[in-house]
Amino acid sequence: MFDSRISVFMGMFGSGKTEISLNVALELKEKFEHVALADIDVISSYFRSRDYISELERIGIRLIAPHGALMHADLPIITAAVYGYISNETYSLIIDVGGNDDGAVALGSLKVALDGKDVRTYFVLNPYRPFTDTIEKAVEHISRLSKVSRRKIDYLINNANLGNETTLENIRYGERFVSEVSKRINIPVLATVVADGICFNAEKFPVFKIKKFLKTPWDIR
Amino acid sequence: MAEKVMVKGNEAMGEAAVRAGCRLYFGYPITPQSELTEYMSRRLPEVEGTFLQSESEVAAVNMIYGAASTGTRVMTSTSSPGFSLMQEGISYIAGAELPSVFINVVRGGPGLGDIQPAQSDYFQGTKGGGHGDYHLIVLAPSSVQEAVDLVQLAFDLADKYRNPVLVLADGMLGQMMEPVEFPEFRDLNTLPDHSSWAMQGCEGREPHKITSFDIDPINLEKMNLGYQKKYREIEANEVRYETEMIEDAEYLLVGYGTMARILGTVVKMARNEGIKVGLFRPITLWPFPYKELESAAEGKKALLTVEMSMGQMVEDVRLAINGKMHVDFYGRTGGVVPTPEEVLRELKKIVERSE
Numbered sequence: 001m002f003d004s005r006i007s008v009f010m011g012m013f014g015s016g017k018t019e020i021s022l023n024v025a026l027e028l029k030e031k032f033e034h035v036a037l038a039d040i041d042v043i044s045s046y047f048r049s050r051d052y053i054s055e056l057e058r059i060g061i062r063l064i065a066p067h068g069a070l071m072h073a074d075l076p077i078i079t080a081a082v083y084g085y086i087s088n089e090t091y092s093l094i095i096d097v098g099g100n101d102d103g104a105v106a107l108g109s110l111k112v113a114l115d116g117k118d119v120r121t122y123f124v125l126n127p128y129r130p131f132t133d134t135i136e137k138a139v140e141h142i143s144r145l146s147k148v149s150r151r152k153i154d155y156l157i158n159n160a161n162l163g164n165e166t167t168l169e170n171i172r173y174g175e176r177f178v179s180e181v182s183k184r185i186n187i188p189v190l191a192t193v194v195a196d197g198i199c200f201n202a203e204k205f206p207v208f209k210i211k212k213f214l215k216t217p218w219d220i221r
Numbered sequence: 222m223a224e225k226v227m228v229k230g231n232e233a234m235g236e237a238a239v240r241a242g243c244r245l246y247f248g249y250p251i252t253p254q255s256e257l258t259e260y261m262s263r264r265l266p267e268v269e270g271t272f273l274q275s276e277s278e279v280a281a282v283n284m285i286y287g288a289a290s291t292g293t294r295v296m297t298s299t300s301s302p303g304f305s306l307m308q309e310g311i312s313y314i315a316g317a318e319l320p321s322v323f324i325n326v327v328r329g330g331p332g333l334g335d336i337q338p339a340q341s342d343y344f345q346g347t348k349g350g351g352h353g354d355y356h357l358i359v360l361a362p363s364s365v366q367e368a369v370d371l372v373q374l375a376f377d378l379a380d381k382y383r384n385p386v387l388v389l390a391d392g393m394l395g396q397m398m399e400p401v402e403f404p405e406f407r408d409l410n411t412l413p414d415h416s417s418w419a420m421q422g423c424e425g426r427e428p429h430k431i432t433s434f435d436i437d438p439i440n441l442e443k444m445n446l447g448y449q450k451k452y453r454e455i456e457a458n459e460v461r462y463e464t465e466m467i468e469d470a471e472y473l474l475v476g477y478g479t480m481a482r483i484l485g486t487v488v489k490m491a492r493n494e495g496i497k498v499g500l501f502r503p504i505t506l507w508p509f510p511y512k513e514l515e516s517a518a519e520g521k522k523a524l525l526t527v528e529m530s531m532g533q534m535v536e537d538v539r540l541a542i543n544g545k546m547h548v549d550f551y552g553r554t555g556g557v558v559p560t561p562e563e564v565l566r567e568l569k570k571i572v573e574r575s576e
Contacts, residue, residue, distance in 0.1 A: 013256070014229055014398050045252050045336045046396040074252050074336060128227040128400075130236070162227050162400035216397055217558045218482040220490070 001191060001208060002028065004120040006086065006093045009157075010107060010149060011124035012131050012141055013099030016159040017041075018049050020124060020193060021096035023210040025061050034091045036062040038082045041098035042106045045074040047214045049096045055213075062091075078106055086113045097149070104149035111150045120154045122190060127160050127177040128170065138181045155190035156182055158205060168200055175204040225402050230365045230394040231298075233401055234324055235260035237372035238296050242407040243322070244270030245295040247284035249277055249303060252336040253392035254326035257298045278303040282310030289319035290431045292415025294376055298324035300392070301342050302333060304350075311385055312351030316433025318448070320379035320415075322372070323357070324388045326395035329556030337556025338392035340478060343533035346389050347507040353433075354445055356452050358386040358459065359506040361477040365399035371504075373404060380413040382455055389506060391529065393479045393558065461504035462513050466492070470499030472572065473518055474564075475526045475538050477503050484527060486561040487568065496572055506534065514541040522575045525549045527564055529557075 002024050009017040009024075018041070025037045037056065039049035049056075050065035057063065064085060066077045085093050097107045123142055125132055132138040146153050160166075160174020175192055182189050191208040194200045200207060228236070235257045238246075246261040258274070265272040275281040281297050288295040299307065304325040314321055327342045329335040344350075346359045358378050362368035368390060375386040415421075418429055435441040466488055467473065476484045481502040491498045501517050503510050518524055524546060526535040535550045542548050551567040553559045 014227070044396075046392065072335065072337070126227060128225070130226060130228060130232060133226065162225050163398060165225065165400045216393070216482070217479075217560060218486040220486060220561065 001206065002120070005089070005118040006095065006114065006120070008095045008097060008107065008119060008121040008151065009124055010097040010104060010121065010145060010151070011099060012129060013043075014129055015099065015124040015126045015132070016161070016193065017099065017124050018047065018096055019210060019212065019214055020157065020159065021049060021094050022052060022056075022213045023208070025056065025094050026059070026211075028092045028094070029059060029061055032092045035060075035094070036064055036085045036091050037094045037096060038085060039063065039065040039096050040078050040082065040106050041096060041103060042076040042078070043074070043098040043100065043102045052213055076106065078109065082110065083113050086110065086117060101145065101148050104145045107149040107151060121151045122155050122157050123153045123187070124157045124159050125174075125178055125181065127174055128162055135177065135180050135184065139184050142181070142185060142187075153187055156187055157190055158192040161193075161195065166195065166198060168198070171198070171200050172203065179204065225400040227398055228365060228401050229256055229396060229398050230368050230390060231256035231326065231396070232260045233365045233369050234298065234372050234388065234390070235264060236403055237369040238322065238376070239264055239268055239270070240404055240406050241294065241373045241376040242409050242412050243294040243296050243376060244268065245288050245293060246270070246272050246297065247275050247281045247288070247295070248297040248299060249275050249281055251300045251303045253328055253338070253395050254298050254300045254324070257324065257326070257395070278306035279310070282307035282314075285321050286310055286314050286317070286319065289314060289321040290317070290420045292320070292419030292421065294320075294412065296322040296324070298326065300326045300328045301330050301339070304342065304345065308351035311357070312353050312355060313433050314385050315351070315355035315357065315448070316353060316444070317431050318383040319385065319431070320383050321385045322375045322379055322388070323385060324372070324390060327389065327391045329554070335556045336392065338479065338558060339529050339554060339556055340391055340480060341530035341533065341554055342389065343506065343528070343530060346387050347509070347537070355448060356455075356507055358382070358384060358455060359389050360386065361389045361504060361506050362394060363478050363481045363502065365394070365397065366401045368394060369401055369403060378459065380415070382451055384451065384455070389478070391478055456508040459505060460508050460510045460513065462510040463502045463504060464517060465500040465502070467499030467501065467517055470497050471522045472496065472498040472568065473501055473521045473524045474498060474568070475501045475514065475524060476528065477506060477534060480527055480529055480559070483559060483561055483564065487564045490561055490565050491568060496568065498568065503534070509537045509541070511537070511541040514538065515543070518542055518546065521546070523547060523549060523571045525551060525568055525571055527559060528552045529559070530554050
């Protein structure tokens with residue numbers, strides 16, 4: 001499903017980019033020897049890919065993020081190593097971008113490095129989030145973030161969910177919603193994301209099953 | 222879509238304020254609550270409200286003072302160091318008896334600290350913080366939905382008692398996403414009428430005076446006695462708390478905010494192992510549920526208070542228990558969040574000691 005050498009996940013704040021990036025990294029690791037995940041989220045202070053560094057490294061996925069104590073900072077740091085993994089053809093690379101305009105600016109700074117490479121850019125949508133709860137708002141944000149990040153978006157991803165309370169109807173609503181967005185801006189839909197524990201068989205789009213990484217401290221692990 | 226939405230705590234508290242009829246926000250961004258400031262900057266213009274980013278938290282709190290003097294619903298939000306900067310203004314606002322809402326999304330301290338979740342601003346919120354004999358009403362939500370509900374309540378209590386109200390959250394609550402249902406928009410025409418005291422133009426009537434100042438000590442004491450009378454009324458009417466499985470419990474856990482969510486998991490884990498434990502969760506930190514906790518603790522073998530601090534609320538727990546039993550404490554601080562497993566280990570030590 002994610003078959004380019006470099007996969008970029010962007011979207012609005014809290015749309016599910018990190019959850020999807022982590023899962024895509026796991027899936028690619030089953031097929032390829034060298035997989036790296038670049039956390040270029042410069043705006044979130046909690047719930048980031050870098051919080052799972054030991055889990056990822058145990059299964060041999062390289063996590064590219066600010067090192068040492070700097071990983072706890074909400075500072076606009078993109079380590080130079082990202083450029084290395086973009087040009088290293090032996091690596092499958094996933095880029096987890098921060099949300100909103102500020103996150104997209106960070107992605108834009110990689111334009112020169114990414115141009116000409118085998119890259120696909122995915123825009124993650126959850127219509128239950130406040131800033132993308134209407135077709136009009138979603139279209140506006142996608143167009144604007146595409147400009148800010150200086151990237152053409154190749155596919156939309158339906159990540160309609162209400163966390164632990166997600167129902168099949170929520171997912172179906174997401175499929176209808178994202179289809180409509182897709183029609184308006186002429187960008188195809190790649191997949192519908194379904195979290196483990198939910199039994200949803202493919203209807204409109206292929207299903208990408210994910211295991212939930214991001215947990216609150218009271219979830220029993 | 223009138224149904225549930227998936228919202229971050231910070232965004233949820235902003236939307237809840239808008240729906241409560243708040244159209245004025247003054248504040249300055251600080252992690253881990255900046256999404257709230259950002260949310261209001263987008264949202265208030267949509268409802269013909271005013272968002273203003275101040276040059277600092279000192280400026281913000283004085284803007285709140287001015288706006289609250291007109292009897293209009295007004296709020297700010299910040300995180301620990303920013304809330305420290307606001308203390309002088311909050312003391313003035315409490316003295317001038319002005320309704321206003323503050324949200325502190327607490328992070329690790331003291332000083333600059335860090336940006337991870339903490340509960341080490343409990344003393345500051347409940348025991349003063351600024352100078353003088355005053356109290357804030359302090360509400361501590363433990364879920365995003367409860368944060369929405371308590372922000373609404375905060376505006377109502379602020380208006381009812383003409384008193385600043387603090388919603389004491391923590392970084393975890395501000396940053397995490399949960400499904401919530403928002404209440405309907407409050408009709409602005411139904412908001413309480415403050416024309417008897419507020420600064421709303423004095424043409425044709427005696428001017429109103431809003432101040433926390435009186436140079437005559439007898440008069441200032443009188444003003445203070447008035448505040449105290451109001452505080453006793455709040456203590457009598459506004460205590461809120463929740464319990465979980467306390468009836469048959471031999472042991473009692475006490476915690477507030479997101480810490481209480483972790484303790485909820487501990488209760489389940491412990492009961493699976495045959496330890497009968499219950500949870501007491503204060504929702505109002507001031508007024509603190511002293512009597513209610515005292516009776517909940519009756520007949521229990523031991524009581525463990527857990528906080529994301531080195532022990533602040535535990536002092537109120539000990540006041541409630543009043544020496545009748547030993548009160549144990551476990552805490553992590555500096556932005557470290559205790560895991561259910563480590564709290565269970567602490568609980569087991571107490572169980573072993575008590576059997």
